[in-house]
Amino acid sequence: MSMKGTVVYYQPELETMPREELDALQLERLQKLVAYVYERIPFYRESFDKAGVKPEDIKTLDDLSKFPFTVKQDLRDAYPFGMFAVPRDEVARIHCSSGTTGTATVVGYTAKDLEVWGDCFARFLYAADCGSDAVLQVAYGYGLFTGGLGAHQGGERGGLTVLPMSTGNTKRQVRLMKDFDVDVLACTPSYALNIADVAIEEGYKPAEEFKIHAGILGAEPCSEGMRAEIQDKLGIQVYDIYGLSEVMGPGVACECEAQNGLHVCEDHFIIEIVDPQTLEPVPDGQWGEVVMTTLSKECSPLVRYRTRDISRIITGQCECGRTFRRMDRITGRTDDMLILRGVNVFPSQIEEEIVSFPEIVPQYQLILTTKGSLDHVELQVETVPDFPFDEVARLQKLTKDLKKALKDNLQIAVDVKIVEPKTIERSEGKAKRIIDLREGLK
Numbered sequence: 001m002s003m004k005g006t007v008v009y010y011q012p013e014l015e016t017m018p019r020e021e022l023d024a025l026q027l028e029r030l031q032k033l034v035a036y037v038y039e040r041i042p043f044y045r046e047s048f049d050k051a052g053v054k055p056e057d058i059k060t061l062d063d064l065s066k067f068p069f070t071v072k073q074d075l076r077d078a079y080p081f082g083m084f085a086v087p088r089d090e091v092a093r094i095h096c097s098s099g100t101t102g103t104a105t106v107v108g109y110t111a112k113d114l115e116v117w118g119d120c121f122a123r124f125l126y127a128a129d130c131g132s133d134a135v136l137q138v139a140y141g142y143g144l145f146t147g148g149l150g151a152h153q154g155g156e157r158g159g160l161t162v163l164p165m166s167t168g169n170t171k172r173q174v175r176l177m178k179d180f181d182v183d184v185l186a187c188t189p190s191y192a193l194n195i196a197d198v199a200i201e202e203g204y205k206p207a208e209e210f211k212i213h214a215g216i217l218g219a220e221p222c223s224e225g226m227r228a229e230i231q232d233k234l235g236i237q238v239y240d241i242y243g244l245s246e247v248m249g250p251g252v253a254c255e256c257e258a259q260n261g262l263h264v265c266e267d268h269f270i271i272e273i274v275d276p277q278t279l280e281p282v283p284d285g286q287w288g289e290v291v292m293t294t295l296s297k298e299c300s301p302l303v304r305y306r307t308r309d310i311s312r313i314i315t316g317q318c319e320c321g322r323t324f325r326r327m328d329r330i331t332g333r334t335d336d337m338l339i340l341r342g343v344n345v346f347p348s349q350i351e352e353e354i355v356s357f358p359e360i361v362p363q364y365q366l367i368l369t370t371k372g373s374l375d376h377v378e379l380q381v382e383t384v385p386d387f388p389f390d391e392v393a394r395l396q397k398l399t400k401d402l403k404k405a406l407k408d409n410l411q412i413a414v415d416v417k418i419v420e421p422k423t424i425e426r427s428e429g430k431a432k433r434i435i436d437l438r439e440g441l442k
């Protein structure tokens with residue numbers, strides 16, 4: 001189905017606001033925000049005082065770069081409610097990060113914060129040609145993770161019919177997708193592929209038989225090849241959606257019908273891209289670390305939060321007419337970047353190579369171990385179900401070709417192990433691509 005020519009706005013007065021007005025709105029909100037956090041959150045008072053900056057120093061949007069960053073550890077140090085700017089009785093909901101890599105980070109929302117969050121998500125449901133008559137299947141996890149409830153309230157706010165599936169029970173996801181004439185699916189790309197595969201295994205032809213036309217898929221990197229595979233199998237357009245719990249949850253930025261970069265909801269967030277080494281802002285178009293400032297959050301506002309995600313600003317006006325600037329798809333996180341014999345590589349780049357082989361499915365894991373004093377990487381990939389696995393010569397050739405592609409295109413030398421279909425565990429949420437068994441890192 002082609003989306004060409006379809007432009008649907010949910011809040012047109014904001015989404016297509018002339019740039020000068022948007023800049024003025026951002027400046028006004030930023031001045032208020034900086035004064036608000038200085039007054040209400042001891043961490044910001046101390047951090048601004050230490051850096052020798054005062055809220056009054058924000059005279060233009062560029063002045064933001066004089067202010068200190070906030071990092072994840074600052075949120076951990078404030079556990080549980082030290083970063084809340086409102087009293088507890090004004091907190092309508094609390095979400096947390098999983099805490100698997102340390103103390104959980106806690107994020108609170110006032111009733112107004114939840115409304116804004118819903119609006120941000122709803123904008124992109126409309127951009128994906130889903131109006132109030134659409135059925136939204138939410139297959140992100142519900143709970144402390146922001147995916148499920150974030151998509152849910154976006155659907156409710158936009159007036160859609162919401163199907164709160166959460167993750168798992170994949171056969172049932174498929175059945176209800178068909179029986180309830182679902183129009184749009186919200187889940188991670190890896191789970192969308194899993195759902196598509198199960199639908200096909202169950203004997204359906206979802207691309208032809210299902211009504212669904214859109215997927216709002218995010219929470220993890222997804223290569224263009226993987227996107228194409230999901231689009232083909234389900235017969236949908238896939239829109240990439242970005243967000244993180246600390247900053248709000250899903251809906252900070254999302255693709256429009258042009259599928260060329262993710263529009264940042266700039267009425268509620270300021271995006272900066274900084275060089276991860278020097279921490280200086282880089283020019284538009286240059287890759288670096290995404291830094292986010294919230295403009296309207298009441299409970300958990302953030303100034304210059306270092307996300308660790310790598311992206312860049314896409315320059316120029318989008319053909320859809322939205323004036324919000326676009327960020328490119330996230331290639332990875334600074335902390336997920338592998339350095340293999342001096343070559344920097346993100347798992348998503350490896351995924352791009354894998355999906356170019358028709359004999360291999362986009363399921364893979366990178367197993368990191370220690371061999372002597374060196375890190376060793378084994379890439380495990382799986383063949384398509386009808387690959388003749390017992391034909392040793394074909395298997396050897398495939399292994400060799402994949403190794404060569406990785407060497408030629410990414411300049412990396414890794415061991416490749418091709419495993420039988422269905423060996424690699426399927427994802428229902430964020431896919432686990434890296435298994436780190438290196439000594440000292442457990």
Ligand code: DLL
Nearest residue numbers: 147218219220221241242243244245249250330333
């Ligand atoms: O993943 C929020 C979310 C839910 C976004 C549903 C989109 C859809 P966290 O669990 O805090 O929040 O993880 C945030 O996930 O810093 C990125 O590294 C990664 N991430 C999120 N969206 C994308 C995306 C949610 N579209 C972390 N592409 C972020 C690549 C993404 N990575």
